[in-house]
Amino acid sequence: xxxxxxxxxxxxxxxxxxxxxxxxxxxxxxxxxxxxxxxxxxxxxxxxxxxxxxxxxxxxxxxxxxxxxxxxxxxxxxxxxxxxxxxxxxxxxxxxxxxxxxxxxxxxxxxxxxxxxxxxxxxxxxxxxxxxxxxxxxxxxxxxxxxxxxxxxxxxxxxxxxxxxxxxxxxxxxxxxxxxxxxxxxxxxxxxxxxxxxxxxxxxxxxxxxxxxxxxxxxxxxxxxxxxxxxxxxxxxxxxxxxxxxxxxxxxxxxxxxxxxxxxxxxxxxxxxxxxxxxxxxxxxxxxxxxxxxxxxxxxxxxxxxxxxxxxxxxxxxxx
Amino acid sequence: xxxxxxxxxxxxxxxxxxxxxxxxxxxxxxxxxxxxxxxxxxxxxxxxxxxxxxxxxxxxxxxxxxxxxxxxxxxxxxxxxxxxxxxxxxxxxxxxxxxxxxxxxxxxxxxxxxxxxxxxxxxxxxxxxxxxxxxxxxxxxxxxxxxxxxxxxxxxxxxxxxxxxxxxxxxxxxxxxxxxxxxxxxxxxxxxxxxxxxxxxxxxxxxxxxxxxxxxxxxxxxxxxxxxxxxxxxxxxxxxxxxxxxxxxxxxxxxxxxxxxxxxxxxxxxxxxxxxxxxxxxxxxxxxxxxxxxxxxxxxx
Numbered sequence: 001x002x003x004x005x006x007x008x009x010x011x012x013x014x015x016x017x018x019x020x021x022x023x024x025x026x027x028x029x030x031x032x033x034x035x036x037x038x039x040x041x042x043x044x045x046x047x048x049x050x051x052x053x054x055x056x057x058x059x060x061x062x063x064x065x066x067x068x069x070x071x072x073x074x075x076x077x078x079x080x081x082x083x084x085x086x087x088x089x090x091x092x093x094x095x096x097x098x099x100x101x102x103x104x105x106x107x108x109x110x111x112x113x114x115x116x117x118x119x120x121x122x123x124x125x126x127x128x129x130x131x132x133x134x135x136x137x138x139x140x141x142x143x144x145x146x147x148x149x150x151x152x153x154x155x156x157x158x159x160x161x162x163x164x165x166x167x168x169x170x171x172x173x174x175x176x177x178x179x180x181x182x183x184x185x186x187x188x189x190x191x192x193x194x195x196x197x198x199x200x201x202x203x204x205x206x207x208x209x210x211x212x213x214x215x216x217x218x219x220x221x222x223x224x225x226x227x228x229x230x231x232x233x234x235x236x237x238x239x240x241x242x243x244x245x246x247x248x249x250x251x252x253x254x255x256x257x258x259x260x261x262x263x264x265x266x267x268x269x270x271x272x273x274x275x276x277x278x279x280x281x282x283x284x285x286x287x288x289x290x291x292x293x294x295x296x297x298x299x300x301x302x303x304x305x306x307x308x309x310x311x312x313x314x315x316x317x318x319x320x
Numbered sequence: 321x322x323x324x325x326x327x328x329x330x331x332x333x334x335x336x337x338x339x340x341x342x343x344x345x346x347x348x349x350x351x352x353x354x355x356x357x358x359x360x361x362x363x364x365x366x367x368x369x370x371x372x373x374x375x376x377x378x379x380x381x382x383x384x385x386x387x388x389x390x391x392x393x394x395x396x397x398x399x400x401x402x403x404x405x406x407x408x409x410x411x412x413x414x415x416x417x418x419x420x421x422x423x424x425x426x427x428x429x430x431x432x433x434x435x436x437x438x439x440x441x442x443x444x445x446x447x448x449x450x451x452x453x454x455x456x457x458x459x460x461x462x463x464x465x466x467x468x469x470x471x472x473x474x475x476x477x478x479x480x481x482x483x484x485x486x487x488x489x490x491x492x493x494x495x496x497x498x499x500x501x502x503x504x505x506x507x508x509x510x511x512x513x514x515x516x517x518x519x520x521x522x523x524x525x526x527x528x529x530x531x532x533x534x535x536x537x538x539x540x541x542x543x544x545x546x547x548x549x550x551x552x553x554x555x556x557x558x559x560x561x562x563x564x565x566x567x568x569x570x571x572x573x574x575x576x577x578x579x580x581x582x583x584x585x586x587x588x589x590x591x592x593x594x595x596x597x598x599x600x601x602x603x604x605x606x607x608x609x610x611x612x613x614x615x616x617x618x619x620x621x
Contacts, residue, residue, distance in 0.1 A: 058414045062428050068486065069431060071454065072443050084452035128339045135336025139329055151340065154348055158546055158599055160575055160592040164358060164585050165351035171365075188343020219332045248436035250549045255580055266438040273442045274557045284446055291439045298434040306427050313490065314497030 072295065076288040083284045097289040104276045104286055107293055109261060110268035114247055115297070117182045117264055121246035122239045125186035129193035129238060130231065134223050136194065137201035138209060148198075155191045159251075167255055181256045182264070183246065193238045196316055200234040201227055237312035240305045247298055265294045359589035366583065376590035386591070388566045389574040390598075392477060396570060397544035399481040404540050405533065408488045412495035426496065429489035437487075441553030444483045445470055470554065473567035480568065483550045491536050498532035499525070527615040534610045538603060545599055548572035571595060 075083050076097055078090040085091075101107050136148050170181040204227065212222050228235070253267035260271065269290050277287035302309065334341075359376055363369035380386050411429060415422045432440065447454045450468030459466040469479040502525060510520045526533070547570050555568035556577075575595070579588035 054414075054417065058418065058425070061411060061414060062425055065432060065486065065489070066428050068440075068443055068447060069435070071447065072439075075446065083446070084449070086454050086457055132337050132340040135333050139333030139336070141330040141333040144333070147337065147341075150344070154344065156600070156603070157348065157352070158542075158592070158596055160546070160572065161355055161596050162348060162351035163592065164579050164589055165354035166347060167579075168354070168365075168585075169346075169351070185343065185347050187339065188347065189340040194340065219336070223336075244434060248438070248549070250436075250438050250552065251576070254552075254576070266436050269436075269438050269442060270553055270557065273438075273445070273553065277442070277445070279558075287442060288446070291442045294439045295435050298436065299431065302430070302434045306430070310423075310426055310430060310493055313493045 069295070069299075072288060072292055075285060076292045078285050080283055080285050083288065094285070097285050098293075100283075101272070101286050101289040101293065104272045104283075104290065105260065105263075105268050107265075107268065107272075107290060110263050110265045111293060111297065113179065113262060114265040117179050118243045118246040121183035121186045122243040124183055125190050125193060125242045126235055126239045128187050128189040130197050130228060130235060131223070132189040133194045133197035134201055134227050137198045138219075138222070138227075151191050151194055155195075163251075163255070170256065176256055177258050177262065179257070179262060179264075182249070182252050186242070190242075193242070196238065197231060197234055199316070200231045204230050233308050233312065236305055236308045237316075240301060240309050243301060244298055269294045355589045355592060358586050359593055361586040362584075363586045363589075364583045365585060369586065372586065376587045379587065380590050380594060385566065385569065385574060386594075389569050389571045392567065392569055393545055393547070393571040396477045396480055396547060397541060399478060400484050400544050400547075401537060401540045403481060403485055404488050404491060405537055407485060408491035408536065409495050409533070411488075411492045412499055415492065415496050416499045422496065426489075426493055429492045431489070432487045433489045435487070437483075437549035438553045440483055440486060441550045444479065444486070445554050448479050448482070473565045476555065476565075476568040480547070480550050480554070480570075483554070484544075484547065491540070494532055494536065495529065498529040502528040530614045531616060534606075534614045538606050538610070541602060541606065542599055545595070545602070546572050548576065552576070 070088060071086075074088050074090055077093050077095065078085070078097075079092055079094045082091055136144065136151070166181075166185075167176070170176050175181055175184075208226055208230075209222050212226055217225070247264075248266060249264070250266045250270065253264045254270075257263055257267060260268070263271070269287075272290045273287050276282075276290075277284045358369070360371055360373060361369035362372050362375075415425050415429075418425060435443075448456075448469035450456060450466070450471060453466075453469070455469065456466030467475045469475045469482075506524050506528065507520055510524050515523065551568050551570045551573050556573055571591075572595075575588055575591045578584045578591060
């Protein structure tokens with residue numbers, strides 16, 4: 001396995017001149033160094049070779065990261081004896097794995113649970129964080145600085161510190177072994193998202209709000225009619241981030257859910273892996289079918305939102 | 321602004337931030353105090369709590385499994401954080417050079433991030449299987465006899481790092497954005513001064529994106545110290561007999577076991593506070609060191 005870094009470096013020579021500047025002027029078929037005129041002979045050959053080597057490294061690295069997912073699809077369709085044969089195309093396609101995964105656990109139920117919890121969690125956190133973020137972005141009040149500092153400080157707190165008392169709260173409320181603890185805390189906003197959305201709201205020209213104010217709009221109207229619509233890309237990012245986080249979470253379902261019927265997909269998947277793949281008759285193909293079921297929904301969500309999400313990460317990182 | 325209006329504004333502001341204030345008191349401040357108090361008790365849910373003074377903290381200092389868990393976690397972090405930084409930076413450099421097609425590759429590298437950790441863990445249990453896994457088969461092509469990644473105690477932490485490393489795409493996106501922000505003029509100036517690609521990488525690119533790298537290192541470290549999902553998926557659960565090795569016992573797994581399997585909530589609370597202190601110290605040290613090396617554009621502190 002070649003590490004991409006070492007191979008990439010020699011090629012950096014052409015990096016800045018060739019393609020850093022997103023020049024809108026026409027389509028450039030191939031990054032051609034502007035500085036040096038393409039001299040004929042050995043230089044061109046060397047550049048071609050470097051270009052080829054670079055492409056090999058790039059495609060190799062990409063394959064390395066995508067391959068496990070392709071392998072997963074293939075493994076989930078194979079008969080038990082072929083799971084480990086490491087060929088990407090199954091010799092015999094065994095669709096029944098996806099029926100048999102049913103016998104291993106109520107997979108559809110789990111997907112439904114995960115979707116419900118995920119949507120509740122994401123909706124709750126998006127709206128509440130936006131609401132709070134607007135409070136920190138628009139108003140200038142006395143305790144704003146210290147309070148916002150406190151918001152940021154909570155990001156540093158490891159979940160482990162509050163985990164046990166929080167469990168005791170839900171236990172006291174009689175809500176252990178229900179899905180409520182998996183999303184209800186999101187009604188109160190979440191520090192990182194508050195930070196992110198506040199940054200976004202701060203970017204909205206204040207005149208917009210002042211104008212609305214003159215027209216007699218209430219703060220709530222300003223929030224609903226100006227801030228929220230303008231912050232749509234940021235809201236999508238928050239929503240998808242939280243949906244992913246909630247969908248993937250293993251710890252909370254482990255803590256709060258005991259009845260298999262209430263499990264979320266990762267919690268259920270863990271059980272399937274334990275009972276079907278790591279013990280019993282070692283039906284790895286069934287476990288892989290369940291793994292695929294747990295993965296595909298997030299890939300679909302990502303397919304529809306990837307532009308927002310990836311650009312969003314890029315811009316938040318720049319501000320942070 | 322008149323006093324009345326000011327007061328009105330303040331009231332409205334608190335209206336907006338009230339959900340967070342309530343949540344903070346109920347689910348952060350309250351539990352923090354409670355967990356601190358619990359850490360001085362022997363609370364176990366079934367029984368009422370008795371104060372035990374510093375007993376939990378004393379036990380924690382002597383508990384060999386705490387030491388194991390800490391060592392494992394640190395080893396994992398030392399494997400994962402540098403690897404994640406180098407790999408993510410390498411991939412970002414690769415993508416940066418593609419120009420416009422970078423979007424496609426960026427998406428490809430982000431797919432593993434969308435994959436739930438449990439799913440990744442399950443998948444890699446098979447891919448890293450010692451006898452029949454893909455990795456060892458590929459190694460075999462080159463005449464290398466791969467280890468039993470998932471059962472050999474020596475290789476459990478490296479395999480955990482591999483699983484986490486697979487989802488490094490988030491950092492790639494961030495580093496790529498940082499690379500795009502490096503002014504071309506700087507590279508050109510360095511080139512005129514005769515700096516080769518390697519020198520320009522170390523003296524132009526790295527300083528200019530040091531903020532992003534620093535951010536990445538700090539967040540990766542914090543996450544690594546709290547790693548749970550992958551370790552629990554791959555190595556814990558009913559299939560793991562008590563006799564199994566502790567070599568994949570990371571701190572959060574041990575904490576979880578104490579709290580929700582042995583119901584030693586007092587002890588687990590003490591464990592949680594120790595983790596908090598460790599993370600705090602590590603982060604402060606990193607920020608101290610970082611401030612010396614990180615180059616900030618303009619007058620940001």
